[in-house]
Amino acid sequence: MTAEPIRRVAVISLHTSPLLQPGSGDSGGMNVYVRELMSSLSQTGVECVTFTRADREDLPAEVFVEPNHRVVHIEAGPHHLPKEALPEISDQFCHGVMEWFRANGAPDVIHGNYWLSGVVGHHLKHELGVPFVSTFHTLARVKAEGGDPEPVWRDRAEAEIIKCSDAICVSCVEEEEQFRRLYGDPNGHIEIIAPGVEQALFAPGAQAGARHALGEDPDVPVLLFVGRIQPLKGPDVAIRALWRLHQAGRSTARLLIVGGASGHEGDLETERAHSLVDELGLHEHVEFISPQPHHILSTYYRAADVVIVPSRSESFGLVALEAMACGIPVVASAVGGLQSLVDDGVTGRLIDGRNPLDFAAAIGEILNDDEVRISMGKAAVEKASTYTWAAAAARLAALYDDIASRPMVQCR
Numbered sequence: 211m212t213a214e215p216i217r218r219v220a221v222i223s224l225h226t227s228p229l230l231q232p233g234s235g236d237s238g239g240m241n242v243y244v245r246e247l248m249s250s251l252s253q254t255g256v257e258c259v260t261f262t263r264a265d266r267e268d269l270p271a272e273v274f275v276e277p278n279h280r281v282v283h284i285e286a287g288p289h290h291l292p293k294e295a296l297p298e299i300s301d302q303f304c305h306g307v308m309e310w311f312r313a314n315g316a317p318d319v320i321h322g323n324y325w326l327s328g329v330v331g332h333h334l335k336h337e338l339g340v341p342f343v344s345t346f347h348t349l350a351r352v353k354a355e356g357g358d359p360e361p362v363w364r365d366r367a368e369a370e371i372i373k374c375s376d377a378i379c380v381s382c383v384e385e386e387e388q389f390r391r392l393y394g395d396p397n398g399h400i401e402i403i404a405p406g407v408e409q410a411l412f413a414p415g416a417q418a419g420a421r422h423a424l425g426e427d428p429d430v431p432v433l434l435f436v437g438r439i440q441p442l443k444g445p446d447v448a449i450r451a452l453w454r455l456h457q458a459g460r461s462t463a464r465l466l467i468v469g470g471a472s473g474h475e476g477d478l479e480t481e482r483a484h485s486l487v488d489e490l491g492l493h494e495h496v497e498f499i500s501p502q503p504h505h506i507l508s509t510y511y512r513a514a515d516v517v518i519v520p521s522r523s524e525s526f527g528l529v530a531l532e533a534m535a536c537g538i539p540v541v542a543s544a545v546g547g548l549q550s551l552v553d554d555g556v557t558g559r560l561i562d563g564r565n566p567l568d569f570a571a572a573i574g575e576i577l578n579d580d581e582v583r584i585s586m587g588k589a590a591v592e593k594a595s596t597y598t599w600a601a602a603a604a605r606l607a608a609l610y611d612d613i614a615s616r617p618m619v620q621c622r
């Protein structure tokens with residue numbers, strides 16, 4: 211069976227828009243992934259249409275991110291809805307997307323991001339009879355393993371989506387292994403589409419200039435944590451590691467925490483992080499900074515000596531990749547995709563478990579040895595240079611063409 215190459219892709223991103231500023235709420239790596247991957251794909255001539263829910267009254271119906279990649283806002287339910295209420299409006303959302311297809315033509319493939327979009331994508335697959343690709347970003351069983359259990363109905367919904375996906379995209383070998391261990395072999399392919407990094411923005415630059423721009427003392431080492439504040443990301447580990455370094459008299463470093471709270475748990479975690487800083491007497495050494503756009507975030511990376519990523523689980527870890535692209539060593543937990551990204555002892559350090567003492571020891575070794583820090587930074591840039599959105603898009607295009615040439619996976 212041969213098929214025409216894929217010309218039009220419908221991307222579903224129900225719960226969060228690729229147009230949002232990442233780094234707080236539900237906006238993070240997935241938003242960057244959808245925006246950058248689909249924009250790169252669109253530059254190859256594939257028309258990409260990303261559907262997201264209108265969560266404000268003043269949004270235009272469509273926004274062009276690139277000439278060939280637009281974001282369509284679908285009205286479904288009241289604008290302000292908590293994430294937990296979104297399953298209730300998924301039929302309405304689906305209906306809105308179908309209406310758009312009726313008016314503008316149907317896609318050749320549907321690509322769902324996150325399980326809520328997977329539910330919609332699965333339904334659209336059967337309505338339209340076109341192949342369906344899933345990227346989960348996180349899965350209930352993975353979260354449960356990391357100590358964050360999800361409701362059983364989410365797990366059931368994910369199992370349904372997995373059964374009927376023509377392909378499932380993961381970001382790295384660790385994610386594929388984890389998927390097969392927790393869910394077995396799916397009916398469709400599993401394809402590794404490693405994300406990229408915006409190389410033109412995230413590139414090495416002068417540390418002194420970056421510190422000056424941020425008002426940081428040029429002689430005081432800077433540790434950096436970037437990401438949504440929630441227990442999963444471990445900001446407390448970064449704070450305690452800083453405390454350990456100060457306690458041991460090994461450094462006078464400052465810690466910059468860039469990002470905002472994510473969800474109710476995130477609000478509590480933010481409160482806990484502030485209390486911890488007070489309790490440990492670190493308020494002069496820790497600064498909380500609101501989420502920053504990528505072109506400014508690159509200055510934060512360049513100002514840093516070490517970027518800390520102490521996550522409990524991480525399907526990939528864009529922050530680690532961005533830091534590496536800027537030539538900054540990364541000290542990360544040895545979990546998920548961080549294990550693919552960080553070469554222990556070469557581009558940074560991988561830490562088993564989340565003991566702040568272990569993080570502090572690894573950070574201290576890098577801070578106190580310029581030769582190590584500089585050589586890790588160089589190796590990090592080299593490694594990061596292999597991750598481009600163009601390569602990810604080429605791989606995705608090949609996957610779409612491949613599944614279009616095969617009989618569709620059927621769940622019923």
Ligand code: UDP
Pocket residue numbers: 231232233234237238239240242436437438468469470500501502503504507526527528529530532
């Ligand atoms: N991010 C950002 N501004 C911030 C904090 C984070 O743009 O202030 C971006 C960050 O650059 C990265 C993404 O949010 O591209 C986070 O992705 P990651 O894979 O590290 O974590 P996730 O959010 O997917 O859990």
